Amino acid sequence: MNIDACFQLGFIVKTHGIKGQVVAFFDVDYPEDYEDLESVFLEQQGRLVPFFIDAMEPQQKGRFIIKFEDVTTLEQAEKLRNSALYLPLDELPELEEDQFYFHEVIGYIVVDENHGELGTVKEFYDMPQQQLMAMDYLDQEMLIPVMDEILLRADHEAKKLHVSLPEGLLEVYTQPSTPDDADEDAEEEK
DSSP: OOOOGEEEEEEEEEEETTTTEEEEEEEEGGGGGGGTTTTEEETTEEEEEEEEEEEEEOOOOEEEEETTTTSSHHHHHHHHTTTTTEEEEGSSSSOOOOOOOOHHHHTOOOEEEEEEEEEEEEEEEEEESSSHHHEEEETTTEEEEEETTEEEEEEEETTEEEEEEOOHHHHHHHSOHHHHHHHHHHHHOO
């Protein structure tokens, strides 16, 4: 399985007990959608390796205790710690018509309702306080908060992501810094 044909479901947090069980965190909106998995792919030395599930017990907050086939000792389970868990893209749940997965819009042209075409979606960042979309704009990275009222809809046919940027956000990236700004920054560092 190729990593480009998969999405990251989560990762293995730690071992559990002495019989080869692990605790996995599913970093998805609805972890309960994945309670009946038969197998997952684990990233091992840059490759995706299939692991078959003997038993899986849901815990709280997206955590599961998993017992994999052929992993029967604490030592074997310890080698899996921090491994990323992947599933094929075709196992993603169906979305409503106006929804999209982040990986689907990478490379799309960002179109603001007031400013028109701005740049290209580069990446999404999962920050502690909120998610951010990175866009190439005027040869620099521009960060846009991921919120329903900002990211309006994706046009998959035209490969465009329609947005409504908050007032003043674009200006933050277009205002040239003045010598006074540099002096103020230097003063603040002292």
